[in-house]
Amino acid sequence: MGLNIENVSVVYPAADRRPPVEALSKINLTIDNTEFVVALGASGCGKSTLLNLIAGFLSPSSGALTLDGNLVSGPGADRAVVFQKHALLPWLSVLDNVAFGLQIQGIGKTERYDTANKFVGLLGLEGFQDSPVYKLSGGMQQRVGIARALTCDPKVLLMDEPLGALDALTREKAQELILNIWNDTHKSIFFITHSVEEALFMGTKLVVMSPRPGRITNVFDLPFSRQFLAGKSAREVKASPEFIKQREDVLKIIFADEEAAP
Amino acid sequence: MTDQKSSPTPRKAAPAKPEGLISRLSRGRPTKPGEIYGVPGQGNTLWLSVLSIAIFFFIWWLVTAMGWVKPLFVPSPISIVTKFISIWNNGFTNTPFLEHLTISTMRVFGAFILACAIGLPLGLAMGMSPVMRGLFDPPIEFYRPIPPLAYLPLMIIWFGIGETSKVLLIFLSVFAPVVLGARSGVKSAAIEQIHAAYSFGASRWQVMRYVIMPSAMPEILTAMRIGIGFGWTTLVAAEMVASTKGLGYMVLSASQFLQTPVVIMGIFVIAIIAFGFDLLMRFIERRVVPWKGKM
Numbered sequence: 001m002g003l004n005i006e007n008v009s010v011v012y013p014a015a016d017r018r019p020p021v022e023a024l025s026k027i028n029l030t031i032d033n034t035e036f037v038v039a040l041g042a043s044g045c046g047k048s049t050l051l052n053l054i055a056g057f058l059s060p061s062s063g064a065l066t067l068d069g070n071l072v073s074g075p076g077a078d079r080a081v082v083f084q085k086h087a088l089l090p091w092l093s094v095l096d097n098v099a100f101g102l103q104i105q106g107i108g109k110t111e112r113y114d115t116a117n118k119f120v121g122l123l124g125l126e127g128f129q130d131s132p133v134y135k136l137s138g139g140m141q142q143r144v145g146i147a148r149a150l151t152c153d154p155k156v157l158l159m160d161e162p163l164g165a166l167d168a169l170t171r172e173k174a175q176e177l178i179l180n181i182w183n184d185t186h187k188s189i190f191f192i193t194h195s196v197e198e199a200l201f202m203g204t205k206l207v208v209m210s211p212r213p214g215r216i217t218n219v220f221d222l223p224f225s226r227q228f229l230a231g232k233s234a235r236e237v238k239a240s241p242e243f244i245k246q247r248e249d250v251l252k253i254i255f256a257d258e259e260a261a262p
Numbered sequence: 263m264t265d266q267k268s269s270p271t272p273r274k275a276a277p278a279k280p281e282g283l284i285s286r287l288s289r290g291r292p293t294k295p296g297e298i299y300g301v302p303g304q305g306n307t308l309w310l311s312v313l314s315i316a317i318f319f320f321i322w323w324l325v326t327a328m329g330w331v332k333p334l335f336v337p338s339p340i341s342i343v344t345k346f347i348s349i350w351n352n353g354f355t356n357t358p359f360l361e362h363l364t365i366s367t368m369r370v371f372g373a374f375i376l377a378c379a380i381g382l383p384l385g386l387a388m389g390m391s392p393v394m395r396g397l398f399d400p401p402i403e404f405y406r407p408i409p410p411l412a413y414l415p416l417m418i419i420w421f422g423i424g425e426t427s428k429v430l431l432i433f434l435s436v437f438a439p440v441v442l443g444a445r446s447g448v449k450s451a452a453i454e455q456i457h458a459a460y461s462f463g464a465s466r467w468q469v470m471r472y473v474i475m476p477s478a479m480p481e482i483l484t485a486m487r488i489g490i491g492f493g494w495t496t497l498v499a500a501e502m503v504a505s506t507k508g509l510g511y512m513v514l515s516a517s518q519f520l521q522t523p524v525v526i527m528g529i530f531v532i533a534i535i536a537f538g539f540d541l542l543m544r545f546i547e548r549r550v551v552p553w554k555g556k557m
Contacts, residue, residue: 057457087454090553
């Protein structure tokens with residue numbers, strides 16, 4: 001079970017006298033339940049296209065995606081998306097933003113506030129329920145976004161560079177927060193990032209992608225997030241020789257792609 | 263960079279040149295704490311505005327008090343106030359002043375409410391649907407740049423000289439900006455906000471209701487402000503048609519009898535009402551969309 005991507009290709013049609021672009025070429029990927037899959041790659045490698053496919057915003061040119069055996073044929077509440085930015089609704093309070101998905105599903109006010117409050121607590125946003133979201137810091141806004149995605153109890157959490165706009169310190173704290181939440185909620189996560197260190201630290205499976213055409217070139221199984229969850233500190237994990245070796249290996253692959261770029 | 267004295271290789275002419283007023287004014291200076299460097303036109307303007315108004319009235323008073331211009335052309339500020347009091351007490355052309363005021367306000371706001379009631383949904387629909395946009399864009403863009411005075415005769419031929427043609431003329435002038443504002447407001451929602459709603463399983467209608475309409479509010483309110491402004495501008499034209507009441511009528515008929523104080527007073531009354539309503543709209547804007555421009 002889980003999410004299955006079989007032989008999926010996406011071809012953008014020819015435009016402006018340019019040939020058709022193969023954004024994704026014959027992707028095969030499985031995201032098992034409770035797995036944390038991180039996609040990493042140079043820009044143009046099709047990470048975001050892949051996320052849009054899973055979210056159901058885009059239909060594949062060929063191949064198929066299934067979630068627990070059901071064909072993915074459009075957006076749905078079983079796959080919640082956390083965006084990099086601009087996705088919160090500034091006219092709503094923090095609590096109403098978190099409860100937004102439940103409101104869409106027509107759940108009554110008391111019940112959706114109860115659920116939303118649970119996730120407000122989980123993300124450490126207590127005391128800010130009534131604050132307008134535009135007054136929060138970037139890190140807190142991202143936590144609101146994650147809480148909102150979790151309230152509808154999705155099977156898969158799709159995260160499109162959720163920490164990309166945060167400063168380095170906030171970002172590291174947010175990484176730990178997401179890992180703890182993943183550990184508590186047992187969701188499967190598909191996570192896109194540009195940061196090699198973040199990818200290695202967070203994922204249980206790392207998917208390295210290359211551009212022209214967008215494809216998966218390497219898949220690694222990673223032990224580091226489990227080490228962190230077993231009690232090792234984040235700095236300790238990231239400073240360990242095996243982490244550093246893995247980081248250099250992955251960087252080598254990515255830099256090779258960048259140099260091959262026209 | 264050439265006018266920086268500390269630059270390592272100063273140009274020969276630069277240090278010798280004394281700091282003139284022009285060079286000081288044309289250069290960006292450091293701001294006070296709490297301001298952001300380089301933001302165009304920042305700073306409080308309240309007192310300058312008060313000063314500007316005071317100077318305006320002073321010159322007006324001076325010109326009339328010294329007898330430099332005949333009262334027929336520029337009556338004194340005091341005579342305007344006197345005129346206002348007399349019209350307030352005795353009415354104008356046998357109609358009480360408040361009735362002139364009420365009927366004009368009713369015309370403008372009636373047309374405004376009607377234009378919003380039809381224009382806002384139509385504008386939103388045009389933003390959402392290419393079919394609606396394709397159908398309604400040509401007629402609106404066709405009539406929008408035409409001055410209302412140009413199609414006033416048509417209004418009279420088609421709808422007579424009653425209230426309909428007056429309100430319709432004002433309606434048309436408010437309608438176009440309101441439609442265009444609502445239409446472009448649809449584009450304000452970030453695609454991430456829309457995707458987020460869809461990913462929770464929202465229907466197109468729910469996306470419209472919960473994401474697109476709220477995010478269009480700032481533009482809609484601005485469009486309404488612009489629209490009502492056009493409404494007041496068109497009032498006088500509308501009341502050119504066989505009116506016996508209204509502020510526009512008052513100004514027009516006074517001008518025919520060279521009653522300059524009434525003309526100026528009427529202009530001030532219209533300006534004050536329009537400005538008052540604009541203040542109200544700005545207040546509403548601050549209350550309804552405090553998040554405007556913040557995310």
